[in-house]
Amino acid sequence: MRAPTPVSASLDDLEPGDQALVAEVSPPHELSAWTAWLTSLGFEPGEPVRLLSRARPGGDPLCVRVGGSTYALRRAEAACIRVWREVARR
Structure with a gap:
């Protein structure tokens, strides 16, 4: 099995969990x-x-944990x- 590859994305691109x-x-800029x-x-x-959850319907806002704090964004x-996440190469 190959090592995971870091991938750049936005926090909004993540899935819950x-x-x-x-x-x-x-x-x-604005x-x-x-x-x-x-x-x-x-x-x-x-x-x-960590993306904890998305509101339904529409997925807005997102419940996010950073460090020891949880926020709705x-x-x-x-x-x-922008975030780096690890994904397995296929």
Whole structure:
């Protein structure tokens, strides 16, 4: 069996139960204030994150755990958080 390969995605791309590491926070230019806000919540490079659940219907908001804290994030906010996750190569 081969070793897992790290894959870059946004936090919004994860499925409930998926775990990853924060790579960076990169909101659109017009929402640049979100960088400081999301970082202050603990979404810093190298921090482990886990998508716990998505609201139904529509999947918004998402319930996310970072470090020892749990937050509800809108999909637009979660899409600004780039993550590294491990996936098995086939």
